[in-house]
Amino acid sequence: MPELPEVETSMRGIAPFVEKQKIRNITVRDDRLRWPVPVKDLNRLSGNVVHKLERRAKYILMHTELGAILLHLGMSGSVRVIEPDSDRVIEKHDHIDFEFYNDVLIRFNDPRRFGCCLFIKPPLEQHKLLGSLGPEPLSDAFDGDYLHQRTRGKTAPIKNVIMDGHVVVGVGNIYASESLFEAGIRPITQAGKISKQRLTKLVDEIKAVLAKAIEAGGTTLNDFTQADGKPGYFRHELQVYGRSGESCYRCGSTLKSMVLGQRNTFYCGNCQR
DNA sequence: AGTATCTCCTGCGTGC
DNA sequence: TGCACGCAGGAGATAC
Secondary structure (H helix, E strand, C coil), rough: CCHHHHHHHHHHHHHHCCCCCEEEEEEEEECCCCCEEEEHHHHCCCCCCCEEEEECCEEEECCCCCCCCEEEEECCCEEECCCHHHCCCCCCCCEEEEECCCCEEHHHHHHHCCCCEEEEECCCCHCHHHHHHCCCCCCCCCCCCHHHHCCCCCCCCCHHHCCCCCCCCCCCCHHHHHHHHHHCCCCEEEEECCCCCHHHHHHHHHHHHHHHHHCCCEEECCCCCCCCCCCEEEEHCCCCCCCCCCCCCCCCCCCCEECCCCCEEEECCCHHH
């Protein structure tokens, strides 16, 4: 499920309830996520303050004095805020609770268990998961020059390249299709053969699509919810994703789909060359 | 190094 | 109503 906009939305949703708050207790009901949840490390955090939340790539980092809790929502994960005095009924796949002294509960739910919850010690940037990440797509470091340089000699389809977190982080399957449509580039085009001018356009569209999606609170297809339980509204903005067989809003052609890197990919054969 | 394929897991929609 | 099947937003591991 969650791509960068959904992770950003989730982090913004929980930040006001969590930042500068002291952890009372962390309850792990099921430690079988992508990697085993380090229950002992998390238990040692009781009494520590989460001084800051940060999103890096699709990770949410909860910074404490001892190190950071690293959350990833995988394909089906969510975090939600449970405020004091509200219903605390535990539902299926509610794997972890982060309880704070302000009586707020942050609940991590992940049906498919592709997500993770780890504890990492400083220096954080040297952690294996964070060490080799590409730049943030919304940062100035990600520009046409950079993408041009990183794609030279590559024969892989451009869609696979922009979804590779070592090149640029946070561009998942939905927004890869969407930004390639906006840039007028066919997803299967060999990355190394695309001109700097067109790659610059692609960079601009990736930034624009992600920014718009964040503004809309992410994309809800089946199960994504924001931290307050509401869906994201970017689904209504999707131009090509999930629309094969339907008409292109721009030219009226029938949209197509193909599989690239095991992932379904949507495009307009007329608007994208 | 670059590329392609496999893998983890549950839930949902579809078609018989 | 039941069941088999295919597919799903991620991304590290593995095998060339």
